[in-house]
Amino acid sequence: MENQEQIIFQIILHGGNGRSLAMEAIAAAKQGDFSEAREKLQECADALNEAHHIQTSHIQAEIGGEKTEVSLLMVHAQDHLMNAMTMKDLATEFVDLYEKMK
Numbered sequence: 001m002e003n004q005e006q007i008i009f010q011i012i013l014h015g016g017n018g019r020s021l022a023m024e025a026i027a028a029a030k031q032g033d034f035s036e037a038r039e040k041l042q043e044c045a046d047a048l049n050e051a052h053h054i055q056t057s058h059i060q061a062e063i064g065g066e067k068t069e070v071s072l073l074m075v076h077a078q079d080h081l082m083n084a085m086t087m088k089d090l091a092t093e094f095v096d097l098y099e100k101m102k
Contacts, residue, residue, distance in 0.1 A: 004068060007058050011077040014051035018044045019084040022091035029098035037095045044088050051081050 025040035055078075062068055 004071075005073070007054060008071075008073050008077045010054050011051050012080050014047045014054070015077070015081040015084040018047035018051065019080075019087050021047060022084070022087040025091045026094045026098075029095040032098075032102060034095065034099050034102075037098075041088070041092060041095060044091065048081070048085055048088055051084070055081065 021040050021044035025037045025044060028034070028036040028040055058068070068074075
């Protein structure tokens with residue numbers, strides 16, 4: 001279970017970082033700093049890619065026969081990651097919109 005919890009917390013960590021960076025991108029775009037906004041979006045994508053890589057490795061292990069117990073914590077991690085991914089998509093749209101308006 002300890003390894004399972006480490007995996008879960010890594011997904012939550014990178015997902016949370018990605019979500020925060022998406023919000024920072026929107027704030028930078030709102031201030032007219034589109035270079036900073038794009039940089040934050042790239043950092044967001046990198047964080048979410050890391051979380052997705054961890055998630056994919058975990059899924060592949062299960063496909064390979066390694067059984068894992070589904071816990072409320074894992075459900076939370078998955079929810080956290082999906083919300084962060086959605087936030088990244090929305091942040092990209094906001095940055096584009098602010099830039100177009102400028």
